[in-house]
Amino acid sequence: MDEITKLVRDYVIREYLEEGDDREITETTPLISGGIVDSFSMVSLKRFLEKKCNVQIPDACATPDAFDTVQGIVALVHRFQKAQPVTV
Amino acid sequence: MAFIDAFRNRYQTEIDGIKAAGLFKEERYIHSPQSSDIEVEFPAGSKIKKCINICANNYLGLSSHPEVIAAAHAGLDSRGYGMSSVRFICGTQDIHRELENRLTEFLGTEDTLLFPSCMDANAGFFEACLNEQDVMIADRLVHASIVDGMRLCKAMQDTFKHSDMGHLEEKLQEHMDKRSRMIITDGVFSMDGDMAKLDEIVELAEKYDAMVFLDDSHASGFIGRTGRGTHEHCGVLGKIDVITTTLGKALGGASGGCVSGRRELVEMCRQRARPFLFSNSVAPVIVAGALKVMELITATTERRDKLEWNAKYWRGLLKDAGFDIKEGESPIVPVMLYDAKLAQDFARDLFDEGIYAVGFFFPVVAKGQARIRTQLSAAHEKHHLDVAIEAFKKVGEKHAVLGLGKKELLARAGA
Numbered sequence: 222m223d224e225i226t227k228l229v230r231d232y233v234i235r236e237y238l239e240e241g242d243d244r245e246i247t248e249t250t251p252l253i254s255g256g257i258v259d260s261f262s263m264v265s266l267k268r269f270l271e272k273k274c275n276v277q278i279p280d281a282c283a284t285p286d287a288f289d290t291v292q293g294i295v296a297l298v299h300r301f302q303k304a305q306p307v308t309v
Numbered sequence: 310m311a312f313i314d315a316f317r318n319r320y321q322t323e324i325d326g327i328k329a330a331g332l333f334k335e336e337r338y339i340h341s342p343q344s345s346d347i348e349v350e351f352p353a354g355s356k357i358k359k360c361i362n363i364c365a366n367n368y369l370g371l372s373s374h375p376e377v378i379a380a381a382h383a384g385l386d387s388r389g390y391g392m393s394s395v396r397f398i399c400g401t402q403d404i405h406r407e408l409e410n411r412l413t414e415f416l417g418t419e420d421t422l423l424f425p426s427c428m429d430a431n432a433g434f435f436e437a438c439l440n441e442q443d444v445m446i447a448d449r450l451v452h453a454s455i456v457d458g459m460r461l462c463k464a465m466q467d468t469f470k471h472s473d474m475g476h477l478e479e480k481l482q483e484h485m486d487k488r489s490r491m492i493i494t495d496g497v498f499s500m501d502g503d504m505a506k507l508d509e510i511v512e513l514a515e516k517y518d519a520m521v522f523l524d525d526s527h528a529s530g531f532i533g534r535t536g537r538g539t540h541e542h543c544g545v546l547g548k549i550d551v552i553t554t555t556l557g558k559a560l561g562g563a564s565g566g567c568v569s570g571r572r573e574l575v576e577m578c579r580q581r582a583r584p585f586l587f588s589n590s591v592a593p594v595i596v597a598g599a600l601k602v603m604e605l606i607t608a609t610t611e612r613r614d615k616l617e618w619n620a621k622y623w624r625g626l627l628k629d630a631g632f633d634i635k636e637g638e639s640p641i642v643p644v645m646l647y648d649a650k651l652a653q654d655f656a657r658d659l660f661d662e663g664i665y666a667v668g669f670f671f672p673v674v675a676k677g678q679a680r681i682r683t684q685l686s687a688a689h690e691k692h693h694l695d696v697a698i699e700a701f702k703k704v705g706e707k708h709a710v711l712g713l714g715k716k717e718l719l720a721r722a723g724a
């Protein structure tokens with residue numbers, strides 16, 4: 222698992238799973254359509270990515286579809302990352 | 310006429326999908342006034358059946374109270390049937406102002422504005438009072454009408470884990486760069502019956518210069534020692550910046566809602582809230598009935614006391630019978646079954662036994678959290694609850710759920 226994938230996955234678990242919720246989050250777990258991430262909290266997820274990964278994700282691309290899996294989110298980050306290193 | 314076959318088929322396919330998913334809702338026709346004893350036609354066309362109602366929001370039992378009905382009649386005679394106008398054109402009567410003043414007094418706020426419903430109050434408030442420079446931080450379990458209101462508003466949207474004060478504090482810190490922060494919560498959460506930690510929320514709001522928005526629809530009239538609401542219960546009367554609530558539950562059960570709170574915020578709604586500006590005035594007959602409700606509930610706490618007793622008694626009966634219930638102090642008592650199909654079957658069997666209660670499951674509650682939500686009323690007498698628990702036990706035995714906890718219930722359901 223690359224660094225960004227781990228970063229995103231850890232964030233999702235910390236931010237969205239309640240204590241005692243032992244659902245497994247894989248790279249392909251449906252987050253929004255699966256009811257884990259609500260569409261409002263996408264905003265904080267986007268802000269988190271922009272800060273941590275040094276990217277600007279245009280609002281038009283931050284759709285529930287694009288944000289639905291860890292895999293999708295990571296792909297989005299890579300797409301807009303201007304070859305800067307990740308600052309964790 | 311352009312409702313071509315392709316359109317019809319598209320919608321029919323969608324409706325079939327709802328049915329196939331087991332999410333299709335069917336109305337049951339009630340042939341009597343709302344009360345503890347009701348007469349129900351279900352399914353449509355079948356013989357009318359007498360039932361005990363244990364799922365109404367008729368918390369104070371005022372929906373069909375003779376004095377409320379008489380006051381509504383009198384209002385109908387003295388102020389007419391309808392206003393045929395929105396409030397600001399020619400739709401405001403003296404009794405609208407009077408009711409708003411009574412609500413302000415009762416809720417302990419500075420001013421109040423009536424809306425056609427609390428759904429409308431929630432839909433209109435945020436857009437009227439916040440913009441891009443602000444942030445709304447909502448509990449993740451707030452009511453759907455708040456979610457819609459937030460969607461209509463340009464302020465940044467964020468959420469915190471249900472009643473998780475640590476998470477809320479993190480979010481407040483994260484948004485200190487915004488002009489203002491608004492913490493948004495229900496008072497009593499309608500699906501679980503638990504209460505917001507308003508005292509802690511107010512503390513955080515003071516620490517981080519945030520406003521507090523409270524939807525007290527499931528609390529106004531009966532939560533707190535004198536029934537003012539969750540803010541009374543939590544000892545923060547006068548410290549909530551905005552309260553929205555409904556006249557459609559404890560406060561008479563007809564319809565109507567309000568925004569009540571800081572003078573300037575209420576004024577912004579009077580000037581800008583679209584559901585207030587562009588929808589008809591609350592009917593005089595409802596205002597007159599609600600005024601009587603306010604009189605009844607401020608004269609004595611008898612009804613809310615009885616409701617409290619009923620809720621405690623009912624919780625005890627369910628626990629003694631071996632049901633898994635959500636703990637709490639409100640008159641919303643969810644009987645947990647976890648499995649959606651089981652909840653549906655359970656509700657159907659209860660109906661056969663003459664008890665009207667409904668099952669709730671995804672998407673109304675989270676997956677694997679299906680339940681029968683029971684709600685108490687001051688209109689319940691002890692004998693209603695004694696009859697109801699026998700039915701619950703019988704159906705509980707049939708489905709072999711008595712004495713089981715979450716794990717066992719899920720295992721039983723084959724989940």
Ligand SMILES: Cc1ncc(COP(=O)(O)O)c(C=O)c1O
Nearest residue numbers: 426427428452499526555557566
């Ligand atoms: C928490 C909450 N807010 C608002 C509403 C909507 O109230 P009204 O029926 O007045 O539109 C409801 C009713 O279901 C509710 O439960």
